[in-house]
Amino acid sequence: MPPPSLTAANDRVAAAASAANGHAGPDARRRAGKGKKVHPLPADGAAMGDGAGGERLAGGRRPMDWLSPAGVAGILRRHPLPALFACGLLLFMGVEYTIPMVPAAAPPLDLGFHATAAMHAGIAARPWLNSLLAALNTVFVAMQAAYILWAVLAEQRPRAAIATLMMFTCRGLLGCSTQLPLPAEFLGSGMDFPMGNVSFFLFYSGHVAGAVIASIDMRRVGRRRLAVLYDTLNLLQFVRLLACRGHYTIDLAVGVGAGLVFDMLAGWYLDSKNIDSGDNRCCSSCQKALVSQKLTS
Known part of the structure; x- marks a missing residue:
């Protein structure tokens, strides 16, 4: 009679051979199928992508299944944000055909100006407050400039x-x-930037975009509290520019987007030069120049 260890080994070999031949026992099949998610086939038994059963998506669904209530x-449950944007698309498609346009002789319509009308009146009545702000x-x-130069x-x-x-050139x-x-x-105020009450009214707001660029850089190196401070000051700047009519609302909103976009473009540029824009202290071309100077000196 063979020892128990040899009998157990033979049983395992037999079970493996049986599973390989497609004759695994119920216990083996349960163990093999454990942890695997099985998608049942549709009732008609058509395979996914089968022409007779119609085109199917992952999981055996037809494209029209997404239009069912379920x-x-x-x-809506899994993708609330795109669903919200889809509702916005439908809303503003209707707005485009119904909103009246501003007449040529009328001033531009700016909802931000209406929202800050009381603050504008208060600042206009107190020139010293306007200069202080x-x-x-x-x-x-x-x-902003000091931080960017320091970096x-x-x-x-x-x-x-x-x-x-990039941002100021495009602006x-x-x-x-x-x-x-x-x-x-x-x-206007002689204390405003640019100094001397000169014209600075250009699309988009460089004030806002510069603050966004600095804030993003702070977060990139872990200075989160300083970034929150800059974001707060940028929001106050946003309101102040509206109240003083230094920019239209669209200038300020696009300024936020410009800061995000040009930071991304600068990152792409540095990546194209094989520069790690986060931790490396110098670009590859600068490093080569420094090495060549050391070799020649």
Whole structure:
């Protein structure tokens, strides 16, 4: 009589051979199928993609199944944000055909101006307050510039500086290409940036975009509290520019998007130069130049 260990080994070999031949016992089949998610075939038994059964999606669903009440409910449950945007699309498709256009002789319609009408009246009645807010805003712009210069000069992280150069160049091109009229209620100040109450009304807001670029860079290196401070000051700047009629609402909203877009473009540029825009302190071409200088010296 063979020992128990040899008998157990023979049983395992026999079970493996039986499973390989498609004759696994019920216990083996249960173990093999455990943990696997099985999608049952449709009632007609047609395979996925079978022409006789119609085109099917993953899981055996037909495309029209998504239009059923259960399918729509599933989409709303799993993808609420795209569903919200789809509702917005339908809403504004109707708005486009029904909203009256502003007459040529009338001033532009800006809902942000209406929302800040009371604040505008208060600032207009107090010129000293207008100058104080303008001075504080100029200090914030200087803070943005100081941080971006520190990042590129002291920390040798050029991404924010490259994004800012791209952003202001594009802003100048767009602002000169299509010039919107200066609001009749504009409250200028000699303390505003640019200093001296010179014209700065260009599409889009460089004030807002620069703050966004600095905030993104702060988050990239883990300075989250400083980024929250800049975001808060940027929001206050947003409201102040509206109240003083320094920008239209669309200028400020696009300024936020411009900061995001040009930071991304600067990252792509640095990636194309084989530069790690996060931790590396210098680009590959600069490193080669430094190495060559050391070799020649």
